[in-house]
Amino acid sequence: MKLTQEQQDMLDGKYGKGTAYAMKIQVAIGESFGAERMVPITRAHVALSNQEADLWFAEKLLNAGARCRVAPTVNPGFCLSFFESRNMVSPEYADLMQRTHNAYKGLGAVLSYNCTPYIDTNVPNYQEVIAFSESSATPYVNSVWGARTNREGANSALCAAVTGFVLA
Numbered sequence: 478m479k480l481t482q483e484q485q486d487m488l489d490g491k492y493g494k495g496t497a498y499a500m501k502i503q504v505a506i507g508e509s510f511g512a513e514r515m516v517p518i519t520r521a522h523v524a525l526s527n528q529e530a531d532l533w534f535a536e537k538l539l540n541a542g543a544r545c546r547v548a549p550t551v552n553p554g555f556c557l558s559f560f561e562s563r564n565m566v567s568p569e570y571a572d573l574m575q576r577t578h579n580a581y582k583g584l585g586a587v588l589s590y591n592c593t594p595y596i597d598t599n600v601p602n603y604q605e606v607i608a609f610s611e612s613s614a615t616p617y618v619n620s621v622w623g624a625r626t627n628r629e630g631a632n633s634a635l636c637a638a639v640t641g642f643v644l645a
Contacts, residue, residue: 478504478507478508478512478513478514478515479513479514480504480514480515481515484500484515484640484642487499487500487640488500488501488504493541493542493543494541494542494543495538495539495540495541495542495543495544495639496542496543496639496640498537498538498541498543499538499543499635499636499639499640500636500640502632502633502636503515503633503636503637503640503642503643503644506633506644507644510644512644512645513645514645515640515642515643515644515645516606516642516643516645517606517641517642518547518606518607518608518637518638518641518642518643519547519601519605519606519607520547520549520599520601520605520607520608520609520624521545521547521548521549521550521607521608521609521634521635521637521638522549522550522551522552522594522595522599522607522608522609522610522611522614522634523549523550523551523552523581523586523610523631523634523635523638524551524552524592524610524611524612524614524631524634525551525552525554525577525581525631526552526554526631527554527570527573527574527577528573529573531577531631532573532576532577532580534632534635535577535580535581535584535635536576536580538584538635538639539580539583539584543584543639544584544585544639545584545585545586545635545638545639546638546639546640546641547608547637547638547641548585548586548587548638549586549587549608549634549635549638550586550587550589550591550594550598550599551581551586551587551588551589551590551591552590552591552592552611553590553591553592554574554577554578554590557571557574557575557578584635584638584639586638587599592611592613592614593613593614593617594609594611594614595609595614595617595618595621595622600622601618601622601624601626602622602624603622603623603624604623604624604625605624605625606624606625606626606643607624607625607626607643608626608627608629608633608634608637608638608643609626609629609634610628610629610630610631610633610634614626615627615628615629626643627643627644629643
């Protein structure tokens with residue numbers, strides 16, 4: 478895969494360990510699919526979860542110094558204050574949600590908690606190149622708005638938000 482000088486610098490760690498980690502993942506995905514290059518994005522959406530693996534990955538990037546170049550919107554978790562006020566969440570799950578919130582906030586995400594960002598909070602333009610994960614978002618923005626996004630996983634969309642690039 479051909480990288481620009483900026484992309485190579487990211488991979489080489491010139492923008493920090495977190496960005497290098499994100500670029501390394503993207504290059505590996507690109508090589509596995511035979512992608513020739515990467516292109517810049519202007520929007521991102523991450524289908525985050527309140528699961529430990531998602532939190533592990535977000536905290537790994539954050540602790541390595543990553544920060545999103547393109548602030549992604551994120552899927553809903555749950556309204557922690559609502560569930561806590563009704564004693565409907567265990568301390569374990571409340572901690573998991575709070576840590577997930579804090580990790581994504583630290584990375585620079587827009588904490589929209591919306592699984593349909595293309596309707597209100599993160600509406601792409603025609604032919605705009607973006608990185609969206611979320612089962613409904615990808616087909617909707619490609620077909621209705623005419624934007625261009627791969628079907629990203631949550632982690633690859635977060636990597637794209639950190640680097641500002643997606644596979645072409």
